[in-house]
Amino acid sequence: MAQTVLITGATGFIATYVIKLLLEQDYIVIGTVRTMEKGDNFVKNFQNDNFSYVIVPDLTDSKQHFEQILQSHPEIEIVLHTASPVFPRYYKDAEQDLILPAINGTKNLLESVTKYGLNVKRLVYTSSDSAIHSVNREGQNLVENEDSWNDVEWVRGNSKDIDAVTGYDVSKTYTEREVWEYSSKNPNVKVSVINPAYVFGPQLFDETVHELNYSSDLLGSLVTNGNGDDYKRLKGGFIDVRDVAKAHLFAFQRDNTINKRLFLNETTFTEQTLLDIVNAKFPSLHDKVPKGVPGSDKETLRESFTVFDNTKTKEILDFEFISLEQGVFDTIDQIIKVKGI
Structure with a gap:
């Protein structure tokens, strides 16, 4: 008999791919969405009777919604919690827009599972490498792995002093601890728990290219902002969305993932790494994409970047991650086709 999965934040970038895999493996999927419009659109896109949706309009005020879902669907055995605010979209106040919705929404779900999820056997939470990596200890020869924690501190009520990046770090770190x-x-x-780095990759549905997730928007901006120096300087780890989705299913299907953090990182990069890949893979964009200083990323990464060691995760999952080059190519290729660049 097919198992029933509840997935929160069903319209998110990662969640869409998770749902795709779940349906391909004949799970019954109930997804939470914020509006009926989004839910109906998803039903149309997936065209699968095993997918249905319920509306949870706000994470902070979600307890009664989660309780009702679990009461109405006692057959739910697996809960995948992907819903969480992401900076900087809609961001005004770190505490109100990022931290409290993440923490309180998760508490509401967990309390509802405890009270009404009588048949729930597995729970997977989508965290972030932001709960692992701390900017306070960045530097050469430092190593962070599945046992590392961000040491960011949150003093409630000081949201005016918290920037978006720190707010996101707090939201993921404190929520994962919950x-x-x-x-x-x-x-x-x-x-x-799943801890992905920057998540690149194509959108599952072309129509959502116009509303890119934060990571993919950083990448897409390289080809949509014009040929100049107006691009974000960044560095971080990369993982492809298709591998993140695959890891979510492994997380509840296998026993060796129980009580484990799955640190998803294929490689590290800077914005120059991305520019070099795009310029090499898409000659037609040479007049639209900045050049930067080709090859300079290697020295930057060698001198200043913390080593990410996710050996344990790779041993647990035992599949090869999609390369940064492939992830960037597939992302940009879709953007070019959909936006007619």
Whole structure:
């Protein structure tokens, strides 16, 4: 008999790919969405009777919604919690727009599972490498792995002093700690956590290219902002969205993922790495994409970047990650085709 999966934040970049894989493997999927319009559009795109949606308009005020879902669907055995605010879109106040919705929405879900999720056996939380990596200890020869935690601190009520990046770090770090606290008190529900780096890759549906997720928008801006120096200087780790989705299914399908953090990172990069790939792969964009200083990323990464060691995760998952070159190519190729660049 097919198992039923509840996935929060169903219209998110990662969640769409997770749902695709779930449906391909004949799971029954119930996704939470913010509006009926988004839900109906998803039903149309997936065209699969095993997918349905319920409306949860706001994470902060979501307890009664989650309780109703679990009461109405006692057959739910797996919960995938991907819903969480992402900076900087709609960001005004770090505490109100990022931190509290993430923490309170997760608490609401976990309390509802405890009270009404009588058949829930596995729970997967989508965290971030922001809960692992700390800017306070960046530097050459430093190593961060699945056991590392961001040491960011949050003093409630000081949101005016918190920038968007720090607010996101706080939201992911403190929320993930809530999940592990829940796990320690509810051993009957087996918990796994996904910690992805910057997530690139094509959108599952072309129509959503016009509303890119934060990571893909950073990449897309390289080809849409014109040939100049107006692009974001950044560095970080990369993982492809298709690998993130695959890891979500492995997280609840396998026993070796129980009580594990799956640190998803294929390689590290700077904005120059991305520029070099785009310029090499898309000669037709040479008059639209900045050149920067080709090859200078290698020295930057060697001198200043913390080493990400996710050996344990790779051993657990035992599949090869999609390369940065392929992820960038597929992302940009779709943007060019859809936007007619």
